[in-house]
Amino acid sequence: MTTTAHSPEETLVTATVDTPPTAPTADPVLTGAGTAPLVKRSGRGRKRVTDSLLPIAVFAALIGVWYAITYLVLDPGRRFLMPAPHTIITDALFDGPTMDKVLPALGRSIVVTFTGLAIAIVIGMVWAIAMSQSRPVERSLFPYAVALQCIPILALVPLIGFWFGYDFPSRVIVCVMISLFPIVSNTLFGIQSVDRGMHELFTLHNASRTTRLLKLELPAAMPAIFAGFRISAGLSVVGAIVGDLFFKQGDPGLGILLDNFRARLQGQELFLTIIVTAALGFAVFGLFGWLAKVAVGRWYDQSRDAG
């Protein structure tokens, strides 16, 4: 009993010996050698297998529940409400005419998502950098960033249509508005969190404002900025779908398709479009996670962000 109680501690000790000699006294923001990675490392082997099996088991259970609802709860006439998983594959995914609608719509939604996100990144970073360089500018402009976040976007949608029409530009505007705030706030937070000692180092050597921004503030803020990009990327997908639902002129994106399939009671097609939309969300989120890793993963431990 006592020996088993001690064994986790022992593995923890060996794990500590394994770790590279990062200084424990260093700035906690900069080194990621916290306790969480140690625990993870000590549990290699069987624990890792169960860790990856558990979500799969949950997935299998959910599919089981889904089938139960389709075949046990719904009577045959109402099965379009929740078509069986395999029929989504056979009747929608492998159905030529359906895919001829879904794939181009996916393409258009991707274009809207990335156009909106790109514009949001440019505006958001310029906005945040301007605020970080001058207190009066921050005082004057930050309330509007918060306001942007607080006003329900749906309240502005009619106005956007009124001003910009009911086509592609309005969809992009919704994307920009919905994904702007995380970029502004994360960039500003990142720049303002730069270590004071590093600022003093630059002050001592008479660094100009531009030099300080380019060599210190922006690089130091990169982890926060990329975290902002990742949140905004997810929101931008939401913006593209929401924008679609309201601005239906022009070629349909995924949002319009969702609404059409719903209206025509095409359950399989609707579910497939939902899955494609979700996959787009995952892919965009994953893309920015990967970009962050490429950009700052070398020196910044992102496991800190996760938890």
Place this chain on the structure above:
Amino acid sequence: MSAPAPTAPSAVRSAVPKGHGDLVLRFRDVAKAFPDGTVALEGVDLDVRRGDFVTVVGPSGCGKSTLLRIASGLSPATSGTSQVDAKRIGYVFQDATLLPWRSVKKNVELLAELHGLSKTATHQAALDAIELVGLRGHEKKLPRALSGGMKMRASLARSLTLDPDLFLFDEPFGALDEITRERLNDELIRLFASKGFGALFITHSVSEAVYMSTKVLVMSGRPGHIVDTFEVPFGPDRTPELRFTPEFAELAGKVSHALREGHS
């Protein structure tokens, strides 16, 4: 709380190349009061010449670091004169303050970059400095892969690229283990002997103060002022054995005594 003398504070800087024995830092009656009314320093007189290694030893919070901040110009004196006659100042902080996204070499190059040195000059200065502090072979490593002692070496190398006339050290080895600390003490003595800069070194370790310095100033807190001065008679060739000689013990004893007296 006695009001500081009403002389206007002045900070003078000139840019003259220096030889051995030339004055690089002079404090006269320097006082510092913070806006909240705390008087951090009062009536501090201090001279550092090239070839001087002046150490200020005192308890935590006695205003030692404020001294360096005034000398470096990071924070102005409230009254008195602080005169710096150094073309360039090296400032080594207690934290290594390495930029975590830059490799060792890139970190060492930073100050030369900020001072607008040419690419080749920056590169060469960095290589020389890295060699001097014994970090050859670690140029490409990121700070996160370095031990505390190696980080400090990198930080030291970064200042060395500017070849400063005056070096300010703010408890640079305070966070290191004793063995690393003593080794770095020896390397700093060696650097000092070869470069001949003037140094103002802050520490709370009496042994470190006596071992490193040509002169030890004992400071006492609230408000911070210098209570005693000791000339250190040991020559520039110091070895770790020095710490175990009776002369060393005697001087360290005197400094410790002055520290306790000043503190009570």
